[in-house]
Amino acid sequence: MTQDKKISIRVGLFIFISFLLLVGAILILGRKRNMFQQSIKIATVFSNVQGLRVGNNVRFTGIEVGAVSNIKILTDTSALVVLSIDKGAVPFIKKDSRTIIGSEGLMGSKIVMLLPGTPGSPAVEDGDEITSERSIEFDDIIKEIQISGEKISEVANNLIEITGKINRGDGIFGKLFTDSELTQEIDQTGKNIESLSRNLKEVTEKINAGEGLIGHILMDTTFAQKLDETSINVAIISSNIEKLSSRIKNGEGSLGQLFADTTSAKGFIRMSQDLEKAVNNLSEISQKMNDPSNALNQFIADSAFADTLKITFRNLNKGLTEITEASEAVQRSGIVRAFSKDKKKKP
């Protein structure tokens, strides 16, 4: 009897453990398939489900949040996909979330990815329909490649034409590659450019060092200050001019009267006519002066004449000083002093 009991216990334990294993396996599978978890159902419509099957995973921000629970054809161009979403993930999925079909790796099974909606909008509810986005399919990629391939072949044809022209020596580039004279010229030009740039470099160095006028302008801070002051003065002047002009406009002062008084305008016109005549005369004179045969022109333009004039003046100056000295000497000399009227005043 005890032997029988032992056997019974062993057999019972054995079957119990194997049953536990089965239950364990079912639980693990069940948790994966969300069978024992509360979930809601939301719908989305795709134009192409790309081989999605019932039971495929649904991911939200990369986390599995549910599974595809049903797929059926809705119209001739759309398919309804029902997703079951875990209750725990529902608060994070907004009503304006979008779905897109992706795949797990290159060869993996298809998945539905939920793209997050805007933060403020309400969470999805059971029976909601959310919009889908068209994902890039392999066929699209192939089409794209085909188009770009055609374009590339066009470009290649053009390149062949261009290189052919270059080889034949057509056009500027052709000459560039085939004409030796042109290359020499280009070479020369390059040398010139080099020397030019060297000169430029020297000039800029000088400017940097503060040499020359431009250097002075750019580098001298005191000069800049002066310039600043000048500009302030200019501003003052301009404001004065403005005031003046406004006063003139208002008819203040004689100039204002001049502008504002119509009676004196006639006289003014006559005056300006006279002025014009005078200017004409002046221009005649200046033309005559420009004529090299004219004496006045010699006076102005002839540098040699100017030199002699300078020397003459210098000599004159010298002469005058000598005369002054001589006169002083004469003043000091007693003979003259004796005859001078103011001899008593001098001590």
Next chain:
Amino acid sequence: MATKKLSNFFIQLANIFAFTVLTVKYMFRRPFEHNEFVRQLFLVGYKSFGLISITAFIMGLVLTIQTRPVMEEFGAESWVPTMIFISIVIEIGPVITALLFAGRVGSRIGAELSSMRITEQIDAMEVSGVYPMKYLVTTRVLATTIMLPALVLYADFLALIGSYIGYAMHNTIGIVLFIREAFDELAFSDLIPATIKTFFFGFFIGILSCFTGYNTNRGAEGVGIATNSAVILSSLSIFIIDLIAVQITEILIQ
């Protein structure tokens, strides 16, 4: 000659069918041979546990070690747990376990019943009012039918452990993640049909072993023949049932 062989085959088939019907009929007839049933469960199931454990463990270990380098070449090393466990659950676990079970249990039942037959113990039972079909056959058939699925579940589990050890030799991976990955691609449509078909394996191993043992009639030589054909018929039936099960599963899942 050929016709006689063919007719013999059909006669045998008819006998097996009749034997099966009779066994099922006796299963529902009172009183139930409780003690004998538990004893058979112990002998058939519990005693086979050691053999099945070692084989399953080694099977998982070896499969993983041999598959890993090939998968690594394809850059799909992380799929090894999934792949191994699916193949174990769907096919290797049930079939290998059932074959071992047929070898161990089928031969025992065949030899036991045939020697009982030739020593006229079965006849004595009939005379003394004990239904030998009920006492000997139904208890054994029920025991194999119940114990084989249990053993297959153990075998799957131990193969998973073996596979983990084989995988962990080259990769750093926790047992939890390994199990999670192993169950990754497994579905109810894999686990449930695989479990259901092991009941049929167990049932037919029991029926065929009992049938060959029960219908012996040629003395000591008959014991050998009966034992031999018990193992052969059981093993053959496993593959035939497996084939049918695959087809039915395929149709049902579609």
